[in-house]
Amino acid sequence: MKGHNLLVRLVIPILALVLGGTLVFAILDLAAAPVDLRGMVAARMAVSGVTHPVTAVLLNFRGYDTLLEVAVLLLALLGILAVLRPVATTPVSRPGLPVLETLAGMAVPLMVLVAGYLLWAGAHRPGGAFQAGAVLAAAGVLLHLAGRLPAWVSPPMFLRLGLGFGFLVFLTVAALLLAEGALLRYPPAHAGVLILLIESGLTLSLGLILAGLYLVLAPPPRREDGGGEESGAP
Amino acid sequence: MTPGLIFALAGVGLFVLGLGGVILLAQSLRRILAFNLMGSGVFLVLVGLAQRDGNPDPVPQAMVLTGIVVAVAATALALALARQFGDREDA
Amino acid sequence: MSGAFDILLALALLWSAWRTLTTQDLGRAVVMFIVFGLLMTLAWARLDAPDIALAEAAIGAGLTGALLLDALGHLGRKGGRRRP
Numbered sequence: 001m002k003g004h005n006l007l008v009r010l011v012i013p014i015l016a017l018v019l020g021g022t023l024v025f026a027i028l029d030l031a032a033a034p035v036d037l038r039g040m041v042a043a044r045m046a047v048s049g050v051t052h053p054v055t056a057v058l059l060n061f062r063g064y065d066t067l068l069e070v071a072v073l074l075l076a077l078l079g080i081l082a083v084l085r086p087v088a089t090t091p092v093s094r095p096g097l098p099v100l101e102t103l104a105g106m107a108v109p110l111m112v113l114v115a116g117y118l119l120w121a122g123a124h125r126p127g128g129a130f131q132a133g134a135v136l137a138a139a140g141v142l143l144h145l146a147g148r149l150p151a152w153v154s155p156p157m158f159l160r161l162g163l164g165f166g167f168l169v170f171l172t173v174a175a176l177l178l179a180e181g182a183l184l185r186y187p188p189a190h191a192g193v194l195i196l197l198i199e200s201g202l203t204l205s206l207g208l209i210l211a212g213l214y215l216v217l218a219p220p221p222r223r224e225d226g227g228g229e230e231s232g233a234p
Numbered sequence: 235m236t237p238g239l240i241f242a243l244a245g246v247g248l249f250v251l252g253l254g255g256v257i258l259l260a261q262s263l264r265r266i267l268a269f270n271l272m273g274s275g276v277f278l279v280l281v282g283l284a285q286r287d288g289n290p291d292p293v294p295q296a297m298v299l300t301g302i303v304v305a306v307a308a309t310a311l312a313l314a315l316a317r318q319f320g321d322r323e324d325a
Numbered sequence: 326m327s328g329a330f331d332i333l334l335a336l337a338l339l340w341s342a343w344r345t346l347t348t349q350d351l352g353r354a355v356v357m358f359i360v361f362g363l364l365m366t367l368a369w370a371r372l373d374a375p376d377i378a379l380a381e382a383a384i385g386a387g388l389t390g391a392l393l394l395d396a397l398g399h400l401g402r403k404g405g406r407r408r409p
Contacts, residue, residue, distance in 0.1 A: 012257055020250040027242055027283065037284075037293045053292035054299070054376045062296060069300045076307035080314040118379075126375035130299055134383035141391050206303075210384070213310040214391055217317075237331045237371050244335035244368075248342055255346040263351060263396060267358050270389065271342050274365055281372055290373035298377050306384050306392070313396045320400075 049191025050123040058128065059195045063184045067174060070167045070202065073209050077163065080216050081154075097146075104146035111139040119203050123192065129199040133206025140211030144218060151218040163212065166205025170198050238285035245278030262316035266309060273305045331371055338364050351400070355393045362386025 041053050041061065048056035058066055115132040122128030143149040155163070173194060174184050186194050248271050255268025277298040284291040341364055345357040362385045369378035 009258065012254055016250045016254045019253070020246055023246045023250070024243060027239070027246065027279075030283065030286075032287075033284070038289065038291045041292050054295050057292045057296040058299060062293070065297075065300060069304060072304055073307050076311045079311050083311075083314045083318050085318065126379060128376065130303055131376065131379040131383065134380060134388065138383060138387055141388070210303075210306070210388060213307060214388065214395070217310060217314060217392060217395055235328050235331075237327070240328070240331045240335050241368055241372060244338050247339045251339070251342050251346065259346065261351070263393070263400060264346065264354065267345055267354060267393075270358070271345065271361070274361075274385070277377075278365075278368065281369075281374060281377070285372060295374045295377055298374075299380055302377070302380050302385055306389050309389055310392055313392055317396065317399050 047188040047191065049186060049188070049193075049195050052122065052124050052126065052128075054126070055122050055128050055195070058130075059198060060184075060186060060191060063174075063198075066202075067167075067170050067184070070170060070205065073206070074163065074167060077209055077212050077216070080213065084216065100146045101148070104142050104148060108139045108143060111135050111142075115139070115203065115207070119199055122199060123196070129202035129206060132199075132203040133210060136203065136207025137210030137214070140207065141214050144215060149215070152212060152215040155212070159208065159212075162208045163205060166201040166203070169201030173198055236286055236288045238282040238288065240282075241278045242282030242286065245275040245280075245282055248272070248275030248278065251275075262312075262320040266312050266316065269312070270305065270309060273301070277301055327371075334364065334368055334371065338368060352397055355390070355397060358393065359386050359390040362390065 041057060044061070045051065045053060045056060048060045050056050050059070115135040118127040118135060119129060119132040120127075122132070140149060144151065152159075177184055177186065180187075252268045252270070252272030252275060255271065256265050259265050259268060280294045280301075281291070281298055284294040338361065341357055341361040345354050345361060348354045348357060362381060365385060366378050366382045369375075369381055
């Protein structure tokens with residue numbers, strides 16, 4: 001058995017080195033790309049509705065991928081809620097440290113402001129819905145660590161509405177545009193407004209989903225006292 | 235040697251490291267870390283190869299942005315699964 | 326000159342990844358992973374991808390780090406489930 005283990009620990013790194021070497025050779029040997037996506041994006045920036053190319057690609061040219069991505073995020077959160085057995089029926093807050101509470105009190109309003117700025121700035125400089133949503137989620141995590149926000153056991157209705165809101169806004173816009181023509185083909189005159197609308201919904205939902213990924217996993221482990229508190233709130 | 239090429243090669247190294255880690259490591263948490271390393275390696279290859287001539291390319295950057303967010307959701311789900319069904323502690 | 330910085334950064338990435346996987350202590354492995362995330366942020370900045378750098382710092386290093394640290398608290402010393 002020990003010999004078998006040694007063989008595995010020798011063979012796998014050697015195979016890994018062979019794979020790595022092959023990939024390195026392939027990369028160094030690569031010819032120039034036949035498709036010039038960069039040029040295609042640059043040529044169509046005028047009709048995209050924003051001036052920052054990454055935002056244009058994310059929300060306009062490849063908007064369908066972003067729509068599906070938000071659905072995947074929601075599915076992951078639902079998966080976590082389905083897998084975890086509830087350990088407490090009432091939401092659990094951590095005890096807060098005074099310094100952390102003060103810091104959270106000062107930092108969280110600033111973080112909300114920064115998130116708003118990132119959302120607005122995404123149209124013409126680096127930023128956008130994902131970065132803004134991440135900052136909001138970080139504010140949520142900070143509030144939980146300071147003891148102000150309880151961990152999620154089973155989200156109440158308004159939270160569930162908030163989680164699905166961004167995806168629903170995006171889906172509604174996509175469906176309305178589908179009725180007019182192709183999926184997610186924004187009319188160039190209104191593209192900027194539509195993108196801002198979709199990004200606002202996405203920011204709210206993404207902040208809630210990302211914070212939710214943390215807050216659902218946050219409750220402390222079950223205490224070793226016979227496990228009486230079983231029933232989870234529906 | 236443009237930055238794109240350098241980081242693409244680093245991405246290959248990260249991918250191979252992560253792959254070895256997923257295969258060889260025993261604990262769930264370490265496997266999740268190794269899997270994230272593979273993901274980061276793939277992102278570096280994606281952007282690095284597209285930008286190996288030196289100019290920023292928005293399409294793979296948007297794809298990697300999507301990828302990072304999906305990766306954190308997958309990590310959270312993996313951690314939840316590891317907590318419920320993961321390796322048992324030895325007595 | 327900037328090529329040397331890029332090569333150093335790439336080597337630091339590979340080194341921190343190696344240390345993440347080979348440290349004995351799980352807590353140290355998670356910390357090395359957060360360090361790896363921050364080095365990735367620098368790499369994205371070098372690749373002219375500020376959007377990705379912002380997202381990697383907030384989500385890749387920050388949120389994933391918080392999730393992993395919380396998971397550490399739930400697992401036992403050897404990294405398995407606590408006995409129910």
